[in-house]
Amino acid sequence: MSLDDKAVDIQQEDVKEIPQAAAGEVQHMSAIEAARLEGKRMEVRNARFYAAVSESNLKASSKRSLWMFYCMFVAFTCDCANGYDGSVMSSVLAMSHFQSYFNAKANLNTSLIFSIYTAGSMISAPIAATFNDRYGRKKTMGLGGIIIIVGGILSATTHTVAQLVVARFLLGFGVAIMTNAAPAYVAELSPPQWRGRCVGLYNLGWFGGAIPAAAITFGCSYLNSNLQWRIPLALQCFACVFVLANLYFMPESPRWQFMNGKEEEAFQFLVEYHGDGDSRSPLVHFEIDEWRESIVQDGIDKRWWDYGPLITSHANRWRMLQVFLISLIPQYTTGGTGYFNTFIYDMVGLTSTTKQLMINLIGQFISCAAAVSAGLLSDRMPRRGALIYGTIAVACFQLLNTGLTKYAADRINSGGEHTSDGFGISYGFSIGTIIVGQLSGIAYCFGYTPLQAVVPTEALETTTRAKGLAFSSFVLGAIGFIGQFAAPIGLANMGYNYMWVFVGLDFFWIVVFYFCAVESQGRTLEELAWIYDQPNPVTASKRKDKIIVETDGHVVEVDEKQA
Incomplete structure (x- = not known):
């Protein structure tokens, strides 16, 4: 029996035994008729979606849900490899043995070692999209993990700058x-x-990845040999080994299965994990109906060379604008200086390697707490508000941070009062610079970190998701390459003046988000197609449905335009 036949049989059976609203359908009434009803009045993004969810019995604590969460956790560790690199390289750069071994100060060597990582990301982006579309999400994660392990081994055993550069490229x-x-x-x-x-x-x-890397490098900083930096670089492989050990047992993405003709497998996944084993779940039928309407099986995912549809239609141009903005703007709020915090600490007089690594470790915990808080609120927190107000906070803290850095650096350069272990006025401003820098990091992590993954995946529809995410990786790589190559040179030649450029950009980004950010919170991935088809998706995304949840649980949508 085909998926369509099976679904029709189930739907016919549901109609006999379940009220119409229980299939995710919503009754429509005029405002005058609805005024007579008793129940809770609400505004929601999508009335039918709200009805399907409220009438389903999916529980986060069920065995099926817990296994699904574990599979997501395995995917979560893929990003750990990226975070580990960002933190470990920032910390390793402060280590005396690494600096002397590779002559890694604020110079061309440092720029090359850091920036080649993002060059590798840029080059692999189209390859990743092609492999992802053709072979699925699981095999793509596995391929990336194998390459990272090779790069990690090369970086930990390197004896030359050239070998380290090759290893960084592979990573x-x-x-x-x-x-x-x-x-x-x-x-x-x-x-x-x-x-x-x-x-x-x-x-x-x-x-x-970043927090363990900060802790490991802090502990290894007490080693008086090249193991000080070799051990942290070797441990970059750990997350990838964990991913490879679990991939075989994990289900494939149901949307990838559906768009590649494996409709039966996709339907069975929905029943088991979104319906908790109930084939009559309203949520399951709501989702499969939307997939039939929106997912095509002959889209650009079948043509590895074809990136044209990403920009040829009005809707896709708006989708790609969201991807571009969330890939570009967070990178240009600080200009990539986060990788080189140790240089900024030197600039304001905190030169102790141990203290720099301790500050880095504490900062990672604080930023993580802010990002976790935002992540837990992602299903309730509007995307536009988080981006706009988060950018305002980052801009204000960056302005204050740069001003304090200027004052502290000027006092030190002019021979003013300063002791790294005392309480002179310059020292106080140095500590103030670090505190405000941490506050800027909190605002950044709360406003951007969860949405850097949420916005692209929500903006892109299923057949363009891999290529759109590849474009995002390319933009991240290009901006990262520029920032990581330019930042150490800019900081060496311009000092704190390099940071003023990004203060000005931060205030500009606020205006960009206000006029261009599309709200996607509270909508299904398929429903967003209607939003992007509108002449002004930003305005359309603010629309809400007014509903009444009756005392028996049925949902009624109120049409105020209907007499």
Whole structure:
């Protein structure tokens, strides 16, 4: 029996025994008629979606849900590899043995070692999209993991700058492949009512790698040999080994299965994990109906060379604008200086390597707490508000941070009062600079970190998701390459003046988000197609349905235009 026949039989059976509203359908009434009804009056993004979710019995504590969450956790560890690299390289750069071994100060060597990582990410982006579309999300994560392990071994055993550069290139290449598939996997696996939290928390994988890396490098800093930096670089492989050990046992993305003709497998996944084994679940039928209407099986995912549809239609141009903005703007709020915090600490007089690594470790915990809080609120927190107000907070803290950095650096350069272990006025401003820098990091993580994964996966429809995420990786790589190559040189030549450029950009980004950010919170991935088809998706995305939840649980949509 085909999927269509099976679904029709189930739907016919449901009609006999379940009220119409229980299939995710919503009654429509005029405002005058609805005034006579008793129940809770609400405004929601999608009345039918709300009805399907409220009348389903999916529980987060069920065995099927817990296994689904574990599979998402495995995908979460893919991002740990990326976070580990960002933290470990920032910390390793402060280590005396690494600096002397590779002559790694604020110079061309440092720029090359850091920026080649993002060059690898840029080059692998189209390869990742092609592999992801053709072979699925699981195999793509596996391929990326193998490449990262090879790169990790090379970096830990390196004896020359050239070998380290090759290793860094492979690490960037592999991370881009893994992180092309992993967020798509989480978004496509998760039930729509939990998607925001699941995808938002996925992006916290960065901290799942960054915090252990900060702790490991802090502990290894007491070693008086090259093991001081070799051990942290070797442990970059750990997350990938964990991913490879679990992939065989995990289900494939049901949306990928559906768009590749495996409709029966996709339907069975929905029944088991979104319906908790109930083939008559209203949520299951709501989702499968939307998939039939929106997912095509001959889309651009079948043509590896074809990126044209990403920009040829009005809707897709708006979709790609969302991907571009969330990929570009967070990278240009600080200009990539986060990788080189140790240089900024030197600039304001905190030169102790131990203190720098301790500050880095504490900062990772604080930023992680902010990002976790935002991730847990992702299903309730409007995307536009988080982006706009988060950028305002980052801009204000960056302005204050740069001003304090200027004052502290000027006092030190002029021979003013300063002791790194005392309480002189310059020292106080140095500490103030670090505190405000941490506050800027909190605002950044709360406003951006979860949404860097949520916005692209929500903006892109299923057949363009892999290529769209590849484009995002390319933009991230290009901006990262520029920032990581330019930042150490800019900081060396311009000092704190380099940071003023990004203060100005931060205030500009606020205006950009206000006029261009589309609200996707509270809607299914398929329903967003209607939003992007409208002449002004930003305005359309603010629309809400007014509903009444009757005392028996049925949902009525109120049409105020109907007499």
